[in-house]
Amino acid sequence: MNIPNRLKLLRQWMQQNQLSAYIIPSTDPHCGEYVPEYWEARKWISGFTGSAGTAVVTLDKAALWTDSRYFIQARQQLNGTGFEMMKERVEGTPTQGEWLKQILPAGSTVGLCGEMFAQQEFEDLQIEIAPELQLASTEDPFTALWTDRPSLPEDPVYPQPLYYAGRTASEKLSDIRTQLESTACEAILLSALDEVAWTTNLRGSDIHCNPVFVSYLLIQHDKATLYINKKKVPQAIADSLQEQGITLAGYSQVFVDVANLSSLWLAPGSTNHAIYQHLSENCLIYQNNSPVSLMKAVKNEAEINGFHQAMLHDGIAMVKFLHWLKPAVQAGGQTECSIAEKLNQFRSEYDDYQNVSFDTIAGYQAHGAIVHYEPTPESDIPVLPEGLLLLDSGGQYPEGTTDITRTIALGPVTDEMKRDYTLILKGFIQLGLAKFPEGTCGTQLDILARQAIWSEGKNYFHGTGHGVGSHLCCHEGPHQIRMNHMPAALRAGMTVTDEPGLYIEGKYGIRTEDTLLVVPFMETEFGRFLQFEHLTLCPIDTTPIELSLLTPVEKDWLNQYHKHVYETLLPYLSAEVTEWLKEATKAI
Numbered sequence: 001m002n003i004p005n006r007l008k009l010l011r012q013w014m015q016q017n018q019l020s021a022y023i024i025p026s027t028d029p030h031c032g033e034y035v036p037e038y039w040e041a042r043k044w045i046s047g048f049t050g051s052a053g054t055a056v057v058t059l060d061k062a063a064l065w066t067d068s069r070y071f072i073q074a075r076q077q078l079n080g081t082g083f084e085m086m087k088e089r090v091e092g093t094p095t096q097g098e099w100l101k102q103i104l105p106a107g108s109t110v111g112l113c114g115e116m117f118a119q120q121e122f123e124d125l126q127i128e129i130a131p132e133l134q135l136a137s138t139e140d141p142f143t144a145l146w147t148d149r150p151s152l153p154e155d156p157v158y159p160q161p162l163y164y165a166g167r168t169a170s171e172k173l174s175d176i177r178t179q180l181e182s183t184a185c186e187a188i189l190l191s192a193l194d195e196v197a198w199t200t201n202l203r204g205s206d207i208h209c210n211p212v213f214v215s216y217l218l219i220q221h222d223k224a225t226l227y228i229n230k231k232k233v234p235q236a237i238a239d240s241l242q243e244q245g246i247t248l249a250g251y252s253q254v255f256v257d258v259a260n261l262s263s264l265w266l267a268p269g270s271t272n273h274a275i276y277q278h279l280s281e282n283c284l285i286y287q288n289n290s291p292v293s294l295m296k297a298v299k300n301e302a303e304i305n306g307f308h309q310a311m312l313h314d315g316i317a318m319v320k321f322l323h324w325l326k327p328a329v330q331a332g333g334q335t336e337c338s339i340a341e342k343l344n345q346f347r348s349e350y351d352d353y354q355n356v357s358f359d360t361i362a363g364y365q366a367h368g369a370i371v372h373y374e375p376t377p378e379s380d381i382p383v384l385p386e387g388l389l390l391l392d393s394g395g396q397y398p399e400g401t402t403d404i405t406r407t408i409a410l411g412p413v414t415d416e417m418k419r420d421y422t423l424i425l426k427g428f429i430q431l432g433l434a435k436f437p438e439g440t441c442g443t444q445l446d447i448l449a450r451q452a453i454w455s456e457g458k459n460y461f462h463g464t465g466h467g468v469g470s471h472l473c474c475h476e477g478p479h480q481i482r483m484n485h486m487p488a489a490l491r492a493g494m495t496v497t498d499e500p501g502l503y504i505e506g507k508y509g510i511r512t513e514d515t516l517l518v519v520p521f522m523e524t525e526f527g528r529f530l531q532f533e534h535l536t537l538c539p540i541d542t543t544p545i546e547l548s549l550l551t552p553v554e555k556d557w558l559n560q561y562h563k564h565v566y567e568t569l570l571p572y573l574s575a576e577v578t579e580w581l582k583e584a585t586k587a588i
Helices: 003-016 041-046 068-078 096-103 119-129 169-181 193-200 235-243 253-258 273-277 291-297 301-331 336-348 365-369 415-432 442-454 552-572 575-584
Strands: 021-024 054-058 062-066 084-087 109-113 134-138 187-190 216-220 224-227 246-249 263-266 284-287 361-364 388-393 395-397 404-409 435-437 465-467 476-481 495-498 501-504 508-511 514-524 527-534
Touching: 003 021, 003 041, 003 054, 021 041, 041 054, 041 062, 054 096, 062 068, 068 084, 096 119, 119 134, 119 273, 134 273, 169 187, 169 193, 169 216, 169 291, 187 193, 193 216, 193 291, 216 253, 224 253, 235 246, 246 253, 253 273, 291 476, 301 336, 301 395, 301 404, 301 514, 301 552, 301 575, 336 361, 336 388, 361 365, 365 388, 365 501, 365 508, 388 508, 404 415, 404 508, 415 442, 415 495, 415 501, 415 508, 415 514, 415 527, 415 552, 442 476, 476 495, 552 575
Parallel strands: 021 109, 062 084, 109 134, 187 263, 224 246, 263 284
Antiparallel strands: 021 054, 054 062, 187 216, 216 224, 361 388, 388 404, 435 527, 465 476, 465 495, 495 514, 501 508, 514 527
């Protein structure tokens, strides 16, 4: 990609609009982590393809901030582009605002597209750079500069059946209106695409791997309006929505309609600045997190049953794949890309399988140390019968969404690999064994996953766990398990991943991950306590374990888990695969 020429075009546009700098985030008007190709302007301007990053361009400099998952990848992809890589949240790295204040003259104006910035981010940045610099919201410059820009998708939406959703859209609207009444607001606007999809019991294909569709949903006390490209809504679905009290309007009509409201509930972290700009000066704004975020995160009985079914389908595919893997590597000719494609083929044997829930991370040896490495034809390498393969993957099923990581020894491994593999396994088991009182947040549990590696002066810098959607986005909040404080409490019915890792640059990466369900544990005079149930059904490779490092409790947990995996999957496997699984799950 000719990044220097693209920078030149942007700088010319900046000069024409009296801007000294321009900020290009990774998001879209719905503040999403993953976005339609139409809004991948940060990728277009920088050449960096990771899912998280912010590009900042001045008239003579350019820099890109990204987090620890992408440090290695960003350094490689930004080489020769004119962009400097900034290691986000690493000591010594300036924030975007600090960097701009260091290099721009006082009085300079910094531009950004208001639709691409959450209101909270806009306000925080405005405060950070004032009074030296001014912040200006502009139209999207890439409408003109990006001449071969992809169009917005027009694929139709489809229903999420009630037997998977558990509650009708009208019932969900009633719950939301109950929350709305407590604010005395006239309406609430849902901007996050997974919240709109969950509330309407619809799904779409506008974003790769994420079954959502570009839209807004305005919920008032007596009506609800879905703002969407109407071409995307089949008549039968439009009629069904109408029956449940939801009418359709054009996507851009939302800016007109919110301007006529006297009061509105908005979530500043997921509503873009442009929406705020269109509000009447007299509009009373109630700013708080959307209630749908928590409603969606706490799965109902139908959704929990769906997760069990999705994990069963996924477990069958994973076991068939693992049975195939090592002999295929031994025979030769396999690469990271061919392995990822083969796993997708096994998942596709289930008729209702839809797609991967994210692009498969198949990192062999040194590539495994690139936390979110995705093999491409350019980066693909042969996979040999030695060392470690880190395989992080997932599937989208109508019943639910899966996310699983296994690190597999394809042959001889070093003592260092075995020790690190076992330390990560210990953290994975210890977190999964946790018992904790209601009200506990993920940050309070994070140390359980890290204690074993911390004791040897090692660490990983990504989160330990995230929520998983019910046939929705693989990454779901508001709860997380990570070092930095995330206040959302874990509640019974939430799904969350358990995925500690360790990455030795230039050598190998290790991660083990299951998806867990938060369930009741017990109630005592001290209150209600919760625990985790492992939903994932797939053996953990025991060949690289240094058994002397595992405690009796950890060994017993692993044996019981493997017994459960074997007994659950046994009825669905051929005799040959069953024999392999029996060996893979034997007690250690």
